[in-house]
Structure formats: structure tokens, C-alpha cells
Amino acid sequence: MKANIVIIGGGISGVSIAYNLAKKGMKDIVVFDDNYMTGGATGRCGAGIRQQWGTLMNCKLAKMSIDFFETAQETLEYHRDVEFKQEGYLVVATTKKEDEISEKNVALQNSVGIPTQKLTPKEALTIVPHLNIDEVVSATFCPTDGHLNPFLMTDAYYQAAKKLGVTFFYEEKVIEIVTKDKQIKKVITEHHEVFTSKVVNVAGGYSREVGLMAGVDIPVFSENHEILVTEPTEKIQGPMVISFSKNIYCQQVPHGSFIMGRSDLQALHNHDIGHTHQFLDEMAKTAVNLLPPLGDLRVVRQWGGSYNITPDRQPIISDTDQCSGYYMGVGFSGHGFMFAPITGILLSEIILEEKPTIDITKLHIDRFKNKNLQSYETNVV
Amino acid sequence: MSKKDIMICRCEDVSLEDLHNVLNEGFTSIEEIKRILRVGMGACQGNTCNLLVQREVAKFLNIPLSEVKTQKVRPLITGVKLKSILENANES
Ligand SMILES: Cc1cc2nc3c(=O)[nH]c(=O)nc-3n(C[C@H](O)[C@H](O)[C@H](O)COP(=O)(O)OP(=O)(O)OC[C@H]3O[C@@H](n4cnc5c(N)ncnc54)[C@H](O)[C@@H]3O)c2cc1C
Numbered sequence: 001m002k003a004n005i006v007i008i009g010g011g012i013s014g015v016s017i018a019y020n021l022a023k024k025g026m027k028d029i030v031v032f033d034d035n036y037m038t039g040g041a042t043g044r045c046g047a048g049i050r051q052q053w054g055t056l057m058n059c060k061l062a063k064m065s066i067d068f069f070e071t072a073q074e075t076l077e078y079h080r081d082v083e084f085k086q087e088g089y090l091v092v093a094t095t096k097k098e099d100e101i102s103e104k105n106v107a108l109q110n111s112v113g114i115p116t117q118k119l120t121p122k123e124a125l126t127i128v129p130h131l132n133i134d135e136v137v138s139a140t141f142c143p144t145d146g147h148l149n150p151f152l153m154t155d156a157y158y159q160a161a162k163k164l165g166v167t168f169f170y171e172e173k174v175i176e177i178v179t180k181d182k183q184i185k186k187v188i189t190e191h192h193e194v195f196t197s198k199v200v201n202v203a204g205g206y207s208r209e210v211g212l213m214a215g216v217d218i219p220v221f222s223e224n225h226e227i228l229v230t231e232p233t234e235k236i237q238g239p240m241v242i243s244f245s246k247n248i249y250c251q252q253v254p255h256g257s258f259i260m261g262r263s264d265l266q267a268l269h270n271h272d273i274g275h276t277h278q279f280l281d282e283m284a285k286t287a288v289n290l291l292p293p294l295g296d297l298r299v300v301r302q303w304g305g306s307y308n309i310t311p312d313r314q315p316i317i318s319d320t321d322q323c324s325g326y327y328m329g330v331g332f333s334g335h336g337f338m339f340a341p342i343t344g345i346l347l348s349e350i351i352l353e354e355k356p357t358i359d360i361t362k363l364h365i366d367r368f369k370n371k372n373l374q375s376y377e378t379n380v381v
Numbered sequence: 382m383s384k385k386d387i388m389i390c391r392c393e394d395v396s397l398e399d400l401h402n403v404l405n406e407g408f409t410s411i412e413e414i415k416r417i418l419r420v421g422m423g424a425c426q427g428n429t430c431n432l433l434v435q436r437e438v439a440k441f442l443n444i445p446l447s448e449v450k451t452q453k454v455r456p457l458i459t460g461v462k463l464k465s466i467l468e469n470a471n472e473s
Pocket residue numbers: 008009010011012013014032033034035038039040041042043044045046047048049172173174175202203204205206207210225226227261304305306307329330332333334335336337338339
């Protein structure tokens with residue numbers, strides 16, 4: 001088999017890149033994924049989309065992605081409802097320091113047209129009336145943040161890419177990338193040998209391993225993040241409520257259930273995606289403390305998934321001088337779902353040697369050659 | 382009875398017609414069907430619908446039922462209120 005390009009990973013990043021390349025006229029695009037569709041981080045994520053970031057780059061990536069999501073349903077001509085909702089993110093500050101940082105972040109976000117406002121605890125109550133404001137110092141709110149169904153959004157891209165001629169193989173693992181003189185020659189999977197000169201690594205939690213297959217050293221690691229969902233209930237909460245200091249994000253999705261998660265600060269760097277009772281205990285404490293009426297909701301399911309993390313917690317979207325024809329969109333931490341539209345646009349531009357929509361020097365893998373990284377994203381759970 | 386009126390999943394209101402539509406689109410793994418239709422994601426966690434869905438997949442693919450994988454079983458076994466989890470966490 002021959003291909004112009006092989007995309008390794010059919011999560012939200014892979015389907016977005018495939019769609020964008022095909023839309024620009026590229027032929028013979030092949031995608032391999034060793035799992036069922038959305039079996040990676042995409043199907044395990046919190047499904048939140050926000051623009052309230054602490055670095056200029058993340059603000060831009062998020063804003064451009066939301067601009068796409070706003071019309072994704074029509075643009076991709078998808079026959080199901082992707083369950084897009086824009087009822088905002090309420091970011092709650094509980095320490096003086098957090099409050100000061102949020103002041104700067106609001107100015108940064110406003111500078112690129114993100115409509116975030118700073119609120120007093122009382123004002124926050126008008127948006128989420130059941131918020132416990134005992135420890136809340138201030139809050140910020142961006143009304144155009146929100147939620148999108150990750151399974152259906154992936155399917156929407158997948159169906160649109162298929163219509164444009166992209167070939168997908170799910171449940172098929174890439175086991176080897178053959179290179180010669182730092183050039184891609186061939187991709188070998190469990191069932192196919194594909195002659196190609198280009199490969200895109202969007203392998204999520206396994207992106208480091210897929211890098212090493214072609215001798216490309218990518219400075220990322222993976223870490224388990226746990227999450228749970230409750231039974232559906234009548235609508236009581238519009239926005240996502242998130243607090244970095246309290247370590248919680250919690251949103252009611254259009255279906256009625258609440259999705260919530262938090263990070264284990266002691267998480268090991270590995271491929272674990274299991275679930276623990278410690279997470280349940282800590283999640284219950286944090287959620288009931290900050291949003292007391294949620295105590296009456298029944299948890300129906302819990303699971304885990306991989307964050308793939310770079311040293312500065314911003315993604316790598318680039319080619320590399322380590323191997324020509326090798327491209328990557330990796331290291332998305334807890335925000336690769338919401339960045340997928342721009343990931344697809346930027347990588348298609350890099351691959352087709354077009355001028356990128358925005359200056360992406362700061363997303364290049366080469367930034368890690370310089371030890372003094374400048375911007376570090378701290379706005380994360 | 383029309384396929385629209387035959388309920389496969391009571392928790393998430395999924396009919397036999399919905400299921401057949403997704404099978405016809407090409408989704409034949411239980412994990413994918415679950416993520417598109419929510420069968421198995423509701424309060425019963427698939428205890429009611431899973432076998433029904435498996436049977437339809439087996440019929441559709443014309444393979445024995447035993448060859449259709451079940452969905453991954455995840456905790457909790459039954460719904461538990463967050464405040465009950467909290468009370469127990471505080472006890473230990
Ligand atoms: C608990 C949790 C909550 C999150 N919450 C959010 C959120 O609210 N908002 C947000 O934007 N992001 C969130 N994220 C992050 C988001 O899920 C990821 O950044 C995003 O889904 C990454 O998509 P991807 O396509 O790059 O990777 P993935 O979805 O992981 O896809 C990579 C695919 O590559 C496949 N693969 C790997 N190796 C191989 C191989 N050798 N051969 C073939 N295939 C291979 C994998 O099976 C996988 O399907 C969350 C993540 C977790 C775990």
C-alpha cells in the first residue's frame with residue numbers, strides 16, 4: 001500500500017488533521033489507531049472547552065478553536081447534534097495570589113478578544129447560585145466557554161474526512177516506522193506495510209514511543225487523570241465551575257449528568273489509566289464542599305485517562321530536524337480536545353508548507369533545546 | 382410493533398431503530414455504539430441493555446453471540462450519592 005501521509009492516532013487530533021489535509025486537496029491519507037474510535041484520551045476527557053488561559057499562545061489556540069466549534073455542526077455537515085453548549089466557565093479564585101494572577105489573565109484574554117470578566121463572590125452567585133462562596137476571593141467568567149460531546153465531535157470530523165476520501169483503520173496498531181538517512185520510508189502495522197514519506201504523530205499518551213519508532217526524541221510523559229460522571233438530573237448548573245487551588249472542574253452537560261475531575265498531584269509518569277477509591281473520596285470532598293447540592297447526585301461511573309505532558313505544558317505542534325517528513329501534535333495535557341480544530345489547521349499548513357495562520361515558533365519542538373523556557377501555563381487542573 | 386417503539390435501553394431512551402441506524406452506519410463494536418448512543422452509560426450501567434445490544438450486533442454481523450465483546454465494566458456497581466461517599470471517606 002502507498003500513502004502520501006500516514007497519521008498515527010485517530011483521536012480528536014488525528015481526525016482533525018486528516019479532515020484539514022483532505023479539505024486542502026491532499027489525496028491518499030491513511031489513519032491508523034490501535035483502539036476503537038475515541039478509545040484514547042479523547043473519549044475519556046472532561047469535554048470542557050475554555051479560553052481562560054494564562055499564556056498568550058494558549059489563549060489564541062483556544063479562541064480560534066472555539067470559533068470553529070461555533071459552526072462545526074454545519075461546516076462538517078454532521079447528521080447528529082454535537083451537543084455544543086456555550087454557558088461559560090466560572091473560574092474560582094480562593095487565594096489572594098490566585099486572585100492577583102486572575103487579574104492579569106483577564107487582561108491577557110481581553111487583549112485577544114476573549115470576553116472574560118472579573119466577578120466578586122456575590123456576582124459569581126448570580127451565575128452559579130449553589131456555589132459555596134465561603135472561601136471564594138473572586139471569580140472570572142467567560143460566557144463563550146462551554147462543552148462539546150467528544151465522541152460525536154470526533155465522529156463528525158471522521159465522517160467528513162471519510163467523505164473527502166481519507167482511509168481509516170481503527171483497531172490496528174503501528175508497530176514500526178522505517179527510516180533511511182533521517183527520512184521516512186515505510187510504516188508497518190499489524191496488517192499493512194505502507195510506503196510513505198510523511199508521518200504525523202498524534203498518538204496521545206503513546207506519542208513518546210511513536211517518536212522513538214523514527215528515532216525522534218520527544219520530551220513528553222504521560223500521567224493518569226481520573227474523572228467521574230453522575231446520573232442525569234434536571235438542569236441546575238450552566239457553566240463549568242473550575243478552581244485551580246481547590247483542584248476541581250465540574251460541569252453539567254446538556255444530557256443532564258455532571259462530569260467532574262481533579263488531579264492527583266503525586267501521579268506517576270506512566271501509562272496507567274485506572275481508577276481508584278482515593279479519587280472518589282477526594283472528589284466527593286471537593287465537589288460537595290464547593291457545590292453542596294451535588295452531594296445528592298449519584299455517581300454512576302468513574303474512569304481514568306492519560307494527560308500527555310510537555311515541560312512547559314503547552315503542546316508541540318511542529319516538524320522536526322530529527323527526521324524529515326515527521327510531524328507531531330502532542331503534549332496537550334488536559335486541553336487537547338478543545339484545541340483540536342486549530343491543531344488540525346496548523347499541522348495541515350506545516351505539512352503543505354503554507355504560511356501558518358499564527359506564528360507558532362513557540363509550539364515548535366526546538367523550543368526545548370533552549371533550557372530557559374519563557375511561558376509556563378499554570379492555569380491547569 | 383415498529384422498531385421505533387421497541388426500547389433497547391431504558392435509561393437513555395434508545396430504540397431498536399436507533400441501534401439499527403448506527404449499525405448500518407458501520408459502527409459494530411459495543412464500545413463505539415455505547416459512545417454514540419449512550420447505551421450502557423445510564424443508571425443501570427448496561428446491565429439491562431448490554432445483552433440486547435450484543436444480540437443485535439451478532440445478528441447484524443452474522444456471527445455467534447459469544448464472539449461479540451462486552452463493554453468494559455467500570456465502577457461503580459450501583460449509583461452512590463456523592464455525600465455518602467464523603468461520609469464514608471471521613472469515617473476511615
Ligand atoms: C480525565 C481527562 C480529562 C480531560 N479533560 C479535558 C477537557 O475538559 N478539555 C480538553 O480540551 N481536553 C481534556 N483532556 C485532554 C484531552 O482528552 C486530550 O488532550 C485529547 O483528547 C488528545 O487527543 P489526541 O487525539 O491527541 O490523543 P488521543 O485521543 O489519546 O488519541 C491518540 C490515539 O493514538 C492511538 N495510538 C497510540 N499509539 C498507537 C500506535 N502505535 N498505533 C496506532 N495507534 C496508536 C491511541 O490508541 C489513541 O486512540 C482531558 C484528558 C483526560 C485524561
